[in-house]
Amino acid sequence: MNNLELQTQENVEYMIEAIKSKLKMATAAAMQASNFDLGKYEDIRDLYEVVASKDKFSISEVEALVSELGKLRNA
Numbered sequence: 635m636n637n638l639e640l641q642t643q644e645n646v647e648y649m650i651e652a653i654k655s656k657l658k659m660a661t662a663a664a665m666q667a668s669n670f671d672l673g674k675y676e677d678i679r680d681l682y683e684v685v686a687s688k689d690k691f692s693i694s695e696v697e698a699l700v701s702e703l704g705k706l707r708n709a
Contacts (some may be wrong), residue, residue: 635639638682641675643667649682653703656685657696665703681706 636648647667652663670678681702691699 638679641672643672646670646672646675646678649678650703653682653685653699657691657699665707671705671708677706 636645638645638649644700650665650670675693681699
């Protein structure tokens with residue numbers, strides 16, 4: 635288990651991959667962990683914790699979470 639208290643690029647990659655996997659994102663290939671930087675770490679972690687806390691998501695929840703993830707990507 636990663637220590638998510640540490641703001642590392644490895645933890646960003648871990649969380650992004652976990653979010654993509656849990657949401658079963660069809661566009662997962664477009665969401666590369668390298669497109670996220672440490673400046674958004676806390677926001678990524680918050681999103682990760684929301685996703686990790688639930689077993690199932692409605693379509694609208696998935697859309698909202700993917701939208702939030704997209705906002706955190708580097709331009």
